[in-house]
Amino acid sequence: MSLRLVIFDVDGTLVDSQADILASMQAAFGATGLAVPAREEILAIVGLSLPQAMARLAPKADKTARAEMVEAYKAAYLALRAEKGTPDSSPLYPHVRKVLDQLHAEPDTLLGIATGKSRRGLDKLVDGHDMRPLFVTQQCADDHPSKPHPSMIEAALSETGVEPHRAVMIGDTSYDMDMARSAGILAIGVTWGYHDAERLRDAHLVIDDIRLLPGLLTQIWEQTA
Structure with missing residues (x-):
């Protein structure tokens, strides 16, 4: 065989998972006061690891800011999943x-x-x-x-x-x-x-x-x- x-x-x-991805990205950009990219821009980077995704979406942000965005994204995503449950999230x-x-x-x-x-x-x-x-x-x-x-x-x-x-x-x-x-x-x-x-x-x-x-x-x- x-x-x-x-x-x-x-x-x-x-x-x-696009609803939670978009909401979590809003939280990530909000944590650093940066303007949130358009929906199409965010969905275009789905599949990349988070550090690479943030580098593409916020190329002018420094490494410290992008690291903060990564952590804010993770926290928001986990909170949404805990609130709604995986099947709905x-x-x-x-x-x-x-x-x-x-x-x-x-x-x-x-x-x-x-x-x-x-x-x-x-x-x-x-x-x-x-x-x-x-x-x-x-x-x-x-x-x-x-x-x-x-x-x-x-x-x-x-x-x-x-x-x-x-x-x-x-x-x-x-x-x-x-x-x-x-x-x-x-x-x-x-x-x-x-x-x-x-x-x-x-x-x-x-x-x-x-x-x-x-x-x-x-x-x-x-x-x-």
Whole structure:
């Protein structure tokens, strides 16, 4: 049996957390008295690790101010999740859980995560949605350089023993697609997240409905067997 690995981004791919992301970014900029960027600017950096995101959104702020913004963002995000609960704070997109369960039930398919979230944030999310048993490898910003560096995918491949040609990355941003290409695996973009189709131009494949994913993966595995 030849194992295959399906790696998922989180925000904008599995869960729609944009309301809390926007509110937390407002708190971050408010902590330093800076003007809050437009919604489109904020969503454009989703997927990057927080320090890199702040550097892009506030390039004129010094390191001390950006560090303060990072901490303010984390505090606001945690407070919102505690107030609303994970299912309401970061709801799963339609049909996501059914597709994850379907893929997890395949004995030769392994599922993984590669996210710009912190370990604490990722733990809260997977436990809040009771998804921890689904993912055999969970890579996050605390342990790796920010996307699009391939480190997260390389670690996931190493942990699972899966060859690159038997792995795919599923994500909604250009950072996910660039990361996958850098790691030598197939990049599948999804259109329901935070980057539009134009920014997903480096994806090998793009889907508009997660229910199409199992069938698409079957075709991919047949071609790479």
